[in-house]
Amino acid sequence: MxxxxxxxxxxxxxxxxxxxxxxxxxxQYPNDVDRPGMAHAALVRSTIAAGRIRGIDAAEAEAAPGVLAVITHLNAPRLERGPTTLLGPSPPAPLQDERILHYGQHVAVVAATTAEQARHAASLVRVDYEPARALLGIDEPDAEVLVNPWNLDHERGDVRAGFAAADAVVEGTYTTPDNTNNPLGLMSVVAAWDGDALTVHESTQWPHNVRTSLAAIFKIPESRVRVLAPFVGGGFGAGLRMWPHVVLTVLAARRIGRPVKLVLTRPEMFTAVGHRPSSVQHIRLGATAAGDLVAVEHEGVSPVAMDDEDYEPVSLGSAVSYACPNARTRDRQVRLNIPCPGSMRGPAEGQGNFALESAIDELAHAIGMDPLEFRLRNFAEEHPPTGLPWSSNALRECYERGAERFGWSRRSPEPGSMRDGRWLVGYGLAGVAYPAYQxxxxxxxxxxxxxxxxxxxxxxxxxxxxxxxxxxxxxxxxxxxxxxxxxxxxxxxxxxxxxxxxxxxxxxxxxxxxxxxxxxxxxxxxxxxxxxxxxxxxxxxxxxxxxxxxxxxxxxxxxxxxxxxxxxxxxxxxxxxxxxxxxPGSEDLGMAVAGAFGAKFVEVRVDPDLGLLRVARVVSGIDGGRILNAKLATSQIVGGTVGGIGQAMFEDTATDAETGRIANATFGDYLVAVNADVPDMDVFFAGGPDRATPIGTKGVGEIGLVGIAAAVANAVHHATGRRIRSLPITIDRLL
Incomplete structure (x- = not known):
């Protein structure tokens, strides 16, 4: 065009x-909305991870000052599950039966005149549980295993023959923990009915999805539902699905005939609006002595909730990242008694890239080749699965310019050979090929x-x-x-x-x-x-x-x-x-529609006596297609890099192995990168407009995060000689 x-x-x-x-x-954010006569809601959450509710005593709560309604599965209407969307099936409808599927599950909602009254009354609801053994570990032998649930596994060439022809083979198991989306703004809902017309203010990243879902659940025409989200206090993926607390707020508003506001607490954010699922990944790579990548095998296992279909194929990116004739990727899911996972910035790639790019470094080290040279040698000039030319791909430029700006040539190849006083110094890098989506x-x-x-x-x-x-x-x-x-x-x-x-x-x-x-x-x-x-x-x-x-x-x-x-x-x-x-379709265009590409260069410092790890510098070279606003695009990469540092060094949603309770569901206990952890950053953009679309953009929201964890881990190996295959990289792993 x-x-x-x-x-x-x-x-x-x-x-x-x-x-x-x-x-x-x-x-005006959803939390700022105030409607005449507005009541407030508070949630009651399960204190077990698996079992059933034997009984609920809400009498004391109903008699508490200001209480307008207490809704449980005993008096809630039958609600259908929301529709399947571009992101898959909706989460289960709340309060539909006595089953408990995860710790923190909503078992009641209280509406009262003030927020304080609602929270107090919620604490008075007595729930009698019949616990069952919870399935909480990804290696749980009794858990249901879903094989290739969305039919996204990939295979090309002859992987067995590829490994037979390799002069060097490396393999390893890499693990990443649950991470939790923690936007500064607490997720909020205000729901108001006017007859059969519904207006909802919601911290959503997708107003039309909320409208469609609420219309289906409450059996009203979509034209009678209005969803407003002019400003959202961050999301990182937490607002992509319509979560059950939204349904409960709408239900409470209809029950009492008044507008209702619900603001999740920080602990509730850890169980109510999704999280990045953990992963266990096994990778095997083979290369010739000359440095040609001849075989890739990547298998990933991630958890999924008992009654949900969220899916993150963590291995899939390994099928397209390098020019390799023989590749196999496989993903499985394990059903556990956990809150529903969901997208978090860089979903699937955030986990999978850590494993792949760490293993690529290990393979380069095994054949005695510089990690940058190895990546450049195996750069995919064409889309590996199809052989089609890319609609654009400036990854090589990202590598070359990034290396120059970073000073990669000053890197001494021997691990542990670079020092600055007492600090061990390490240089690491990672490549990123983020998939196209429109x-x-x-x-x-x-x-x-x-x-x-x-x-x-x-x-x-x-x-x-x-x-x-x-x-x-x-x-x-x-x-x-x-x-x-x-x-x-x-x-x-x-x-x-x-x-x-x-x-x-x-x-x-x-x-x-x-x-x-x-x-x-x-x-x-x-x-x-x-x-x-x-x-x-x-x-x-x-x-x-x-x-x-x-x-x-x-x-x-x-x-x-x-x-x-x-x-x-x-x-x-x-x-x-x-x-x-x-x-855009690849077949119609005669080329593979490209997502963003990037190269991340990181310098770390490690105190060998105390195990302290500091990120000193980051250089990010990004091919984001046509950049509409360089200032805002740079801000996206900087913000994503901060998230990547958090993933690499701090973030770990800790679930108690016996009860399923999240043990660190506050900002006092769940660590994120703060100003003191953020180093000097250099961001540049490479390439130009992408040929697949009229405006030529590719998107830079996710690619800032992906690759940072691997680059940090690779830099740690260069500094110390220790190969860290599990995130986050904490002091105990460096002592």
Whole structure:
């Protein structure tokens, strides 16, 4: 598709357009919503991980001051499970029977006049349990095992023959723990009924999914459900599914006939809105003495909840990351008595890349080759499974420029050979090939008599800068200043948008905005097509360019006229156009649609006596396609890197092996990277626009995190000679 003329506003690192609202406290998050007559809800959670409820005594709670309702499985209506979405089946509907499937499961919800009254009454609900033996470990012999549940296992070539031809083979088992999404903003819901019409303010990354799910569960038309999320206090994947606490809030509001607000506590966030599932991964790699990768075998095992279908194929990325003729990836899931896992920044790749890139380093060491040279030698010039050319791939540039900026040539190859005083110094790197993702999306663009534009779609901005980059893109496509464009999102009343997740929203939404703005220019050209008074008479969309509020002939800015003049001459207050985007297909394009690529270089310092580990520097080279706003894209990579440091060194959701209780479900006990842990960071972008889509973006939300854990582990090995195959890398593993 021919694009309209590119304007300088694209790529410029302008400040966030929503920043004034945020810094002045005027941005309304779901937790800020206040409705007349609003009540408050609190949850009662299971204190066992498996079994059943023998009985519930809610009398004392119901008699407590301010209590309006106590809802349990004994008096809750029968609710159907939500629909299957792009991300798979919805979580189970709450309060439908007496079964307990995990510790912290919602067993009752209390509605009261104030939040304090609701919490107090919730503490008065008495639940009599009949415990059963909980299945909690990934190696539990009695647990159900799901083999290739989504049919994503991969095999090509002859893996056995590949290993037979290898001069060096390395294999190992790598483990990653549960991590928990911990956005600063607690997940919140406000639900209000008006007859059979429902309005919900929710900390969601996908308003249309919440609307569709609630309509199905409560058996009302989607047109009667409105979901609002103009501002979300972070998500990291926690807001991608519609979780049971949302259903309970809506149910409580319907029961008492008043709006109800529920704000999850921090401990509840650990059991109510998903988490990155743990993994046990076995990798075997083979290479020739010359450094050619000839065989890859990667098997992963992850847990899934008892009544859920979330799936993260941790091994899948190993099938496409390197040019290797023989590859096999396999994933299994084990059903356990755990809270439902869900997406967390860099899902599947965050775990799988740690194992693969650690093993790649081990193999390079085994054949005596520099880890960077080994990766460059086995760079996949084409998409390995199909042999198709990439729509774009600047990973080689990321490696080469990153190595120069980092000073990789100063690396002494022998582990333990570099020091700075008492500190052991290590250099490590990791490559990343993040999969492409894009879903169908819609947008609408309008241009008004005053020369301003209004563009909208039901997306969310979870802090990534969607408001800003879409304002820039629309201004670029319409030839306006950014101050003349208003971009609106966060309401299910707006045109359909997929989730803010999978590093796919900028592409999906941007391509829809591109289509809408192109269509809007076309609407103006339809007016001038037979207009004898217009210098644009007879011009089509491919004949024109836009700038300074005008449409003009391409290459001749003098022959054109302003949008406002066209509207005035035809007596119109404005024009509108709809646009939609669909995912590009590799077969139709004749090339493999590429996701983002990246190379991560890390320097660590290790105190050999105390086991202290410090990350001193990080250089990230990223191929994110066309960068719409370099400032915001850099911010995404920096933020993702901080998350990667947390994954590498700190984050571990600890579950008690006997009870299933999460033992560190507070910020006092669950450690995340803080300012003192964040080193100097250097971020650069490589490559250019991707050929698969009109705007050429690829998304950078996830790739900032992926690869950091492996690069840290590889640097630790270089510093100490110790190969750490289990995250997080803590003091006890370095002593």
């Amino acid at each position: 021919t694009t309209l003329e590119t304007r300088p506003v694209i790529g410029a690192g302008i400040d966030r357009v929503d920043a004034p609202l945020k810094v002045t406290g005027k941005a 879903a169908p999306c819609q947008a609408r663009a309008s241009l008004n008599r005053d020369g301003s534009a209004y563009v909208r779609s039901a997306a969310t901005d979870i802090g990534t800068g969607t408001y800003t980059v879409m304002t820039q893109l629309a201004a670029d496509l319409l030839g306006l200043a950014t101050a003349q464009v208003r971009f609106d999102l966060g309401s299910s009343d707006l045109p359909y948008s997929p989730q803010a997740g999978g590093s796919g929203l900028t592409g999906a939404l941007g391509n829809a905005v591109h289509a809408a703005c192109r269509g809007l220019v076309g609407e103006f050209l339809d007016l001038t097509a037979a207009d004898p008074g217009s210098p644009l008479r007879g011009a089509g969309i491919d004949d024109v360019a836009v700038s300074e509020g005008r449409i003009h002939l391409a290459g001749d800015p003098r022959r054109g006229e302003a949008y406002t003049d066209i509207l005035a001459r035809h007596g119109l207050e404005g024009l509108s156009a709809d646009g939609r985007s669909t995912p």
